[in-house]
Amino acid sequence: MTSADRRLTPRRKPRQVRAELTRERILTAAAHVFAEYGYAAGTTNRIAEQARMSIGSLYQYFPNKDAILAELLVRHIDRGAWTGADGLDLTPGSLKDAVQSLVRDAIDHHRDDPQLLRIMIEEAPVSSDLLEAIDRHGRARVGQVREVFARHPDVRVQDLDMAVELVVGTVEMNTHKLMATPHPNQVERLETELVAMITRYLHGDR
Structure with a gap:
């Protein structure tokens, strides 16, 4: 895996229902934040606030907003x-x-x-x-x-x-x-x- 792939890879792959729900909450919050503020201003702090969790908890699932956006696009494509x-x-x-x-x-x-x-x-x-x-x-x-x-x-x-x-x-x-x-x-x-x-x-x- 290249360094670029590591940067875009989610940190935690959900294995339990609760973890999957948390991950979905982050992605839903990110979609809302990116749509409202744009990508440049759609920070991980805003995403964490929208998802009602700490920034530390968000980073347990995604290393940065690039990884979140990449995952949103993967999900969008797979639903097509x-x-x-x-x-x-x-x-x-x-x-x-x-x-x-x-x-x-x-x-x-x-x-x-x-x-x-x-x-x-x-x-x-x-x-x-x-x-x-x-x-x-x-x-x-x-x-x-x-x-x-x-x-x-x-x-x-x-x-x-x-x-x-x-x-x-x-x-x-x-x-x-x-x-x-x-x-x-x-x-x-x-x-x-x-x-x-x-x-x-x-x-x-x-």
């Missing part, structure tokens, strides 16, 4: 599964609905706190856990999307594997970019145009 994939209609003519489900799911996953999302994107340090989570989430989401597209009769792309990579990357990149700085009506416009673009592409329209 396509929740509606199993209930889709895969009959002819339903491709637009399937694509809309994918896009809307990504938007909803990033809707809660734009300020925190922006901080996570701009400030979160890269740790081995984060890289692992990105890879794990990427493989899981690509697998989900590939399974749906492979079974849909209206998907007519020549290279399904590459098409899935392109679709997932396009949805993730544009959703992150817009939801970090949302403006009135832009979210609906993003959904409409992404769905139209991806549906035409999957239909094989040129």
Whole structure:
């Protein structure tokens, strides 16, 4: 483990329910503090105060705020599964609905706190856990999307594997970019145009 990884590694991995609850309390408090004060002013003292614990107790779990932010981003990424994939209609003519489900799911996953999302994107340090989570989430989401597209009769792309990579990357990149700085009506416009673009592409329209 490199010195950078050690700096970003939580000090205590919860093994008991009480420890896990304490860790969650710290992460919840940190999300609130970062969203309210920004990252620079979101100190560990403020996080400890928000979590109603001593700074010494906080340091038993995380060595610094960089490690806390890195853990918040790992948790955010790991919660990003396509929740509606199993209930889709895969009959002819339903491709637009399937694509809309994918896009809307990504938007909803990033809707809660734009300020925190922006901080996570701009400030979160890269740790081995984060890289692992990105890879794990990427493989899981690509697998989900590939399974749906492979079974849909209206998907007519020549290279399904590459098409899935392109679709997932396009949805993730544009959703992150817009939801970090949302403006009135832009979210609906993003959904409409992404769905139209991806549906035409999957239909094989040129």
